Amino acid sequence: MAGRPAPTARRVRLATELRKLREKAGMTASEAAASIGTSSGQLSNVETARFGVSPERVRAMARAYSATDGALVETLAGMAGDRTKGWWEQYREILPPGLLDLAELEHHALTLRNAYTVHIPGLLQTADHSREVFRQVVPELSPPEVEHRVSHRIKRQEVVYRPDPTPYTAIVHEAALRMKFGGTAVAKGQLNHLLEMTERSHIQVLVIPFDAGAFPGAGQSIGYATGPVPQLDTVHLDQSHGPVYLDAEAQLAKYRILLDRMERAALGPDDSRDFIHSIAKAL
Incomplete structure (x- = not known):
C-alpha cells in the first residue's frame, strides 16, 4: 500500500500558522477541538499537516480563537482552498x-x-x-x-x-x-x-x-x-x-x-x- 505523500512546505506553513493562532488564544488542543466540534486527534492531524483543512474550517478555527487579523485569516483560508498542482509536481518522484x-x-x-x-x-x-x-x-x-x-x-x-x-x-x-x-x-x-x-x-x-x-x-x-x-x-x-x-x-x-x-x-x-x-x- 502506498504511503501518504509528504505534505508540501506550503501546507506545513498553513498548519503552523493555525497552531500559532490557537496558542495565541491561550487554548489547549482539547479546548480548541471542542470549540470547533472535532476531536483532539483530528486537530492534531491538521496542525501537523498530516490532514488538509477546508477554508470554512479555517474560518471556524479563527472565530473560535478570536483572531482579529482578517487579512491573515483570509489568506490562510485561501491557502487551504488552493488545491491546484503547480508545474513542479512533475518532479515529485x-x-x-x-x-x-x-x-x-x-x-x-x-x-x-x-x-x-x-x-x-x-x-x-x-x-x-x-x-x-x-x-x-x-x-x-x-x-x-x-x-x-x-x-x-x-x-x-x-x-x-x-x-x-x-x-x-x-x-x-x-x-x-x-x-x-x-x-x-x-x-x-x-x-x-x-x-x-x-x-x-x-x-x-x-x-x-x-x-x-x-x-x-x-x-x-x-x-x-x-x-x-x-x-x-x-x-x-x-x-x-x-x-x-x-x-x-x-x-x-x-x-x-x-x-x-x-x-x-x-x-x-x-x-x-x-x-x-x-x-x-x-x-
Missing part, C-alpha cells in the same frame, strides 16, 4: 522535496530578494552555467539527474518572465561574477545574460565589489520571499543538503536587516551594471 518547495514558494511570493557570495542566483542562471554548477555536486549526480535539476531551475525562472513578473532584487558579490563555471565561454555568456536581465524593470541586480570589504551576511546564500501578509514571509537558506526554510518572526526580522545591510554595501543598479559589463568585457 525525481528531485528532493526541498527543491519543489522552493519552486512553490517563489511562485506564490509577492516579491523576492536573494543574496549570494560565490554563486549567480538560480533565477538568473543560464542553462549552461547551471549545468556546470550541478556537475560539481557531491556525491556526483548522473547525467540524467543533472539535466532534471537544470530543467527544474530554468522552469523556476518563469516567475521573472511571466506577464505579471515578481519584483526581484539580487545581491551578488564580485566573487560570484568571477567564478568561471564551465570555462570562459560559459562565464561570458552568463554575465551577458545577467546584463540582459538588468534591463527588465522588475529586476534589480546589485553588486558588492571586493573593495567593499567585510559586510554582514558574507558567505551566506539567502533568499527572502514576501508573502501576502507579513506573517507569511519566508527565508530560505541554501545548504549543501538542500534549502532550509525559516519563518519565525525573529528570524524574518534578522534576515531583513542582513539583506538591507548587504544592499547598502553594494553598488547602485547603474554602477552594478557597469561593473558586470567591465568583467564580461575583460573575459
Whole structure:
C-alpha cells in the first residue's frame, strides 16, 4: 500500500500558522477541538499537516480563537482552498522535496530578494552555467539527474518572465561574477545574460565589489520571499543538503536587516551594471 505523500512546505506553513493562532488564544488542543466540534486527534492531524483543512474550517478555527487579523485569516483560508498542482509536481518522484518547495514558494511570493557570495542566483542562471554548477555536486549526480535539476531551475525562472513578473532584487558579490563555471565561454555568456536581465524593470541586480570589504551576511546564500501578509514571509537558506526554510518572526526580522545591510554595501543598479559589463568585457 502506498504511503501518504509528504505534505508540501506550503501546507506545513498553513498548519503552523493555525497552531500559532490557537496558542495565541491561550487554548489547549482539547479546548480548541471542542470549540470547533472535532476531536483532539483530528486537530492534531491538521496542525501537523498530516490532514488538509477546508477554508470554512479555517474560518471556524479563527472565530473560535478570536483572531482579529482578517487579512491573515483570509489568506490562510485561501491557502487551504488552493488545491491546484503547480508545474513542479512533475518532479515529485525525481528531485528532493526541498527543491519543489522552493519552486512553490517563489511562485506564490509577492516579491523576492536573494543574496549570494560565490554563486549567480538560480533565477538568473543560464542553462549552461547551471549545468556546470550541478556537475560539481557531491556525491556526483548522473547525467540524467543533472539535466532534471537544470530543467527544474530554468522552469523556476518563469516567475521573472511571466506577464505579471515578481519584483526581484539580487545581491551578488564580485566573487560570484568571477567564478568561471564551465570555462570562459560559459562565464561570458552568463554575465551577458545577467546584463540582459538588468534591463527588465522588475529586476534589480546589485553588486558588492571586493573593495567593499567585510559586510554582514558574507558567505551566506539567502533568499527572502514576501508573502501576502507579513506573517507569511519566508527565508530560505541554501545548504549543501538542500534549502532550509525559516519563518519565525525573529528570524524574518534578522534576515531583513542582513539583506538591507548587504544592499547598502553594494553598488547602485547603474554602477552594478557597469561593473558586470567591465568583467564580461575583460573575459
